[in-house]
Amino acid sequence: MKVNKRAKRDAKQLFHLCLVNRLLAENRVRHVVQRVVTAGRRDGPAILSHFRRLLRLDRARHTAIIESVTVVPADVQAAIEAGLMRRYGPHVTTTFAYRPALIAGVRIQVGSDVYDGSVQARLTALEKSF
Incomplete structure (x- = not known):
């Protein structure tokens, strides 16, 4: 429309x-x-x-999606949530998801902000550089 x-x-x-x-x-x-x-x-x-x-x-903007290859331990989850709340405010809802395609690392998306520390992202960047 x-x-x-x-x-x-x-x-x-x-x-x-x-x-x-x-x-x-x-x-x-x-x-x-x-x-x-x-x-x-x-x-x-x-x-x-x-x-x-x-x-x-x-x-x-108020929802954070955290994707990782394995289940994230509770203390690491708490640290990630604390960091996100410091950065985006106390009203951020976090969701942890299992995604084996990442190979290793963590990918965090809040609104249009994406923090990708996964091996898959690094391999894709390396492939594009050739």
Whole structure:
């Protein structure tokens, strides 16, 4: 769906209305969506489409995905979580995943930030250099 500038601007304003202390308030999100739907505006679907995109980006900004080849010990998990909370704030949700394709090392993704210390990434970089 093509979203015009006005719909993007309106969605962004609605998104900012849903923030409380820089965190998303779910009850406000529900209320905003209900109001846009009941308003019956012609550009309502475009506004909601962009609003959904902003919500997805915000969720990604507050979610850390940590991938490793083996199960990460509890003390290492705690250290990683502490580092992420120092860097991204206390409202980061962490998820640990098992991914054997990494060969060795750890890959951390928070939003669009990726910290890749895996052997697979190093091999890929080496392959591209040739």
